Amino acid sequence: MTIREAFITDIPQIQIIRNSVKENMLSNPALVPDSDVDDYMFRRGKGWVAEDNGMIVGFAIADLQDHNIWALFLHQDNEGKGIGKQLHKTMMDWYFSQTQETVWLSTGFNTRADKFYRMQGWREAGLYGTKETRFEMSFEDWKAITR
Template sequence: MAGIMTARRRPACRDNDVMTLRIATRDDTAELWRVRYAVTENTLTPGRISDAELHAYLEDHGRGWVVELAPGRIAGFSIGDARNGHIWAMFVDPALHGRGYGRVLHDVMVNWLFDQGHTRLDLATAPNSRAEAFYRRAGWQPTGDGLDRWGDLPFELHRKDWPRHA
């Protein structure tokens, strides 16, 4: 089936379980919200984003991916906006942090966005968070613009600085 890749976790991951990386669909909505509301940083008030808005990002504005550990059990997800190269969402179930799922989700999303022709990607995340440290390790740099209107720190990644496209 197109869009599905089953693989052993990379050696840097803690366990040797099988995971499936696949394109997210509207059928994943309940699990996406479960993971999104489970996070303890970069929290979201329930109802602030509707199912319709989520589906628009998955089907019209860009693409999303999930790491699935078993049918219906998602470890995390990422969603990129193809219109502008924006990382719209990337979250991993806090109970599963540190296993490499975030890096897998990040890399497939970044590669896809650069493949769409973008030369610069952007995102924003809470300052002094695990996410900020993660993105810095992945090569993202603060834009220097200060905090945005939601109190998040904007970051950017340029194609020339991404190993696959350098």
């Protein structure tokens, strides 16, 4: 398994993974068209994929414009193998090599993602809408975690 920067040709597999999740599902897959994925990975920020035997099994995307983690998803068959942690570390190291601005994300209450981000050191920063928790990570917190 390798972590590498995403290519535009990865978008179809990224979309398959994004639309196969059982938590934090999109109400309508058309809400995130390929053009949005392309924009976030190549103009607003950067994306990475976890690849195993030529198949993408997970991906992560950081947005430098809004200082947001736009996506971190794994195919359900690959959860619990440390792939999410590797994608997360790669993405966060890159993000904080570009800026020292605090980064945020949101995820559903009491989900596996909620637990994952807490375990990675993210701080709860209130609500995001009515159904999600907002988390934040400062540059200083990230440096302390990765020492």
